[in-house]
Amino acid sequence: MSLQTPLYNLNDFPDVYEPSEDTHLFIDALEKDMKHIINSKPTLACEIGCGSGVLIAALAKILKSTCCYFCTDINPKACIATTRTAKMNKVPLECTRMDLTTNLKCKFDIILFNPPYVLTEELEIFGCGLNRAFAGGLRGRSVTDRLLNNLNDILSDNGVCYLLLLKENNIGEIGEKMGEKGFKIKLVIQRKIPGEHLFVYKFSKA
Numbered sequence: 528m529s530l531q532t533p534l535y536n537l538n539d540f541p542d543v544y545e546p547s548e549d550t551h552l553f554i555d556a557l558e559k560d561m562k563h564i565i566n567s568k569p570t571l572a573c574e575i576g577c578g579s580g581v582l583i584a585a586l587a588k589i590l591k592s593t594c595c596y597f598c599t600d601i602n603p604k605a606c607i608a609t610t611r612t613a614k615m616n617k618v619p620l621e622c623t624r625m626d627l628t629t630n631l632k633c634k635f636d637i638i639l640f641n642p643p644y645v646l647t648e649e650l651e652i653f654g655c656g657l658n659r660a661f662a663g664g665l666r667g668r669s670v671t672d673r674l675l676n677n678l679n680d681i682l683s684d685n686g687v688c689y690l691l692l693l694k695e696n697n698i699g700e701i702g703e704k705m706g707e708k709g710f711k712i713k714l715v716i717q718r719k720i721p722g723e724h725l726f727v728y729k730f731s732k733a
């Protein structure tokens with residue numbers, strides 16, 4: 528089964544990240560890993576930084592009503608846009624404005640995160656508008672590292688976290704650090720686009 532990009536409409540949301548090459552690579556990763564996703568029978572899913580909401584809606588196309596869907600975004604407009612996307616695609620989900628998953632006290636079976644990965648000054652990671660979609664701070668890892676440092680606490684024992692990374696994020700170092708913490712890391716898909724080499728990795732507890 529091929530996984531189409533879910534319907535969305537960002538006409539009233541100039542401050543919300545428009546699905547782009549990275550988003551489409553992520554959807555392709557979900558499509559490629561679909562069998563594994565279905566066979567692992569996740570019941571609790573969370574997309575962090577949902578933006579338009581197309582990734583969580585794509586996941587819901589795979590898992591349908593076998594799973595509960597949550598998402599978060601630091602940008603309140605993204606939460607409204609995601610709720611609209613959910614309605615357009617008939618996906619029941621809860622979307623809340625928050626930093627990562629700070630206020631959610633549960634462990635997820637599947638986590639999706641296409642983070643702000645562009646290398647920028649740390650000072651650019653402020654506010655809650657469109658800059659938060661891109662600005663990743665030094666090495667583009669400021670937000671990603673915060674998630675990875677906390678991953679053990681928010682991922683269930685058999686859970687999987689799908690994460691988009693840029694070559695310049697120093698993936699080797701991430702792999703080493705997460706390996707030391709007992710995580711298994713596997714490349715799902717990669718793609719070179721003009722100016723960027725993007726990867727989607729999955730992290731699971733070994």
Ligand SMILES: C[S@@+](CC[C@H](N)C(=O)[O-])C[C@H]1O[C@@H](n2cnc3c(N)ncnc32)[C@H](O)[C@@H]1O
Nearest residue numbers: 544550576577578600601602626627641659660
């Ligand atoms: C690259 S965009 C991805 C949007 C969407 N998931 C997609 O793939 O098209 C990154 C998203 O993460 C959100 N974000 C950035 N920092 C965040 C944080 N600390 N907590 C939650 N969301 C965050 C941004 O507002 C933005 O919507």
